[in-house]
Amino acid sequence: MAEFGGLPAFDFPADDPEFSGKLPEADSVAWRIGVDTYETEKTWAEAFEQFLEAVDSTAVRALIVGSWAEIYETGPEEIFDALIAAKDRLPAMRALFVGDVVGEQCEISWIHQGEATLLLDAFPELTEFGVRGGEELRFPAVRHERLRKLTVETGGMPAEVVRGIAASDLPALTHLDLWLGTAEYGGDADIDDLAPILAGTRLPSLKHLGLRNSEIQDDICAALASAPVVVRLEVLDVSMGVLTDDGVAALLTGQPLSHLTFLDLHHNYLSDAMRTRLAEALEPAGVRLDMDPGDAESDEDEDDGTVWRFVAVGE
Incomplete structure (x- = not known):
């Protein structure tokens, strides 16, 4: 960092x-x-x-x-x-991040974590909190009055952690960024686990939502197409995951996105035709887009007719 x-x-x-x-x-x-x-x-x-x-x-x-x-x-x-x-x-401490560890020190999915909410309870004045690593990570539901930004980076986020975050009362939170990862590294959350976040009922101040680095990125986009939280957002981040034309088509046929200032989709598996469609639909409204496929397309692999695609950060 x-x-x-x-x-x-x-x-x-x-x-x-x-x-x-x-x-x-x-x-x-x-x-x-x-x-x-x-x-x-x-x-x-x-x-x-x-x-x-x-x-x-x-x-x-x-x-x-x-x-x-x-x-x-x-x-x-x-x-x-x-x-x-x-x-x-x-x-005076207002920002705390646990686990700024790079791959040469320890791969993200091998970083052992703990009950992160103990730190939120101990520091009620924090406005920003982040944690990297999903192994043994725990996040039971918590209430925190002042937290404005929460970042949880994993190669596989346990469903129990997602449910704890979704059940938390964070009235001041404006920025939520979750790297959901893959089942291979413990990321077993599904759309139902994300439902309270998508409803936004405990996140009345949210302006920036990142649900990314997920192998169910298309399903997330389909859910976002009708999610009540979207209307309040300025930034929507669905990057770093296995995002295909199906996910973007769902977004474009759902509720309007023209109020966004930024839609981040970098690291994706989109066709050129879908990138063009997305740009034509949103750029005239002033929405800034990041559609850079990055290294996603070079990682795509086919074996016996099965196409394998990968999130940006796994192990």
Whole structure:
């Protein structure tokens, strides 16, 4: 992540004993705290305590949890405990992301997570929260008065997690971004699990909805065609998944989309004819479109008459 919470990301030099530079002001960056996955004698909690002693923690506005030791085998419970224990030392923190881990450190579907809502309960002033990784992720229904942006990135989001998010009361939420993934990596949610989100009853402020990186992207688009939440949106993101002409045709024959400012469909399996149809239908109304197929078409494979298509982020 290059930025988070509206601030540039800065790596706290926890594993660099040679660091002698001047640290930025506590409120000027999103602090990323991480340790080497397998080549460190320092735990994440120890690095975090070092951070708390080195900066004015009362002014910290955004915090990014990077990699932790033995991440392939270990969940973030120690991290959750350390953050919750330090909540009174972080009164200004408004943005928190757990799991800013890249593939070289751990594949997304192998990142062990925990009960993410413990952090929402501990930090009632958060306005932005994000988590990456679906293994053992839990998200029981929660009420949070101030949260405006929620991002959950997985290669496979368990249906129980989707149902927990959908049942949550988030009256201030304007931005919801869910990477649903594939069944191969635990993504077993269906349209019924998404129904409360599509109805928008607990999300009265929602303006940006991302339901993406899904192998049921066409079904999602078909449901969105009549979903009450759509009329309130400014941005609709159905990118990164297995989106074909069938899904886009359903969108175009459903409720009007001309009120949107942006419709994101990048990484898709659309025909040229459907891209043209979509542009002709929405661009005259001022809707900005991203129809870039990216590497989707090059990943398409056919075997014995069966066509295999893939989400952008799986394992």
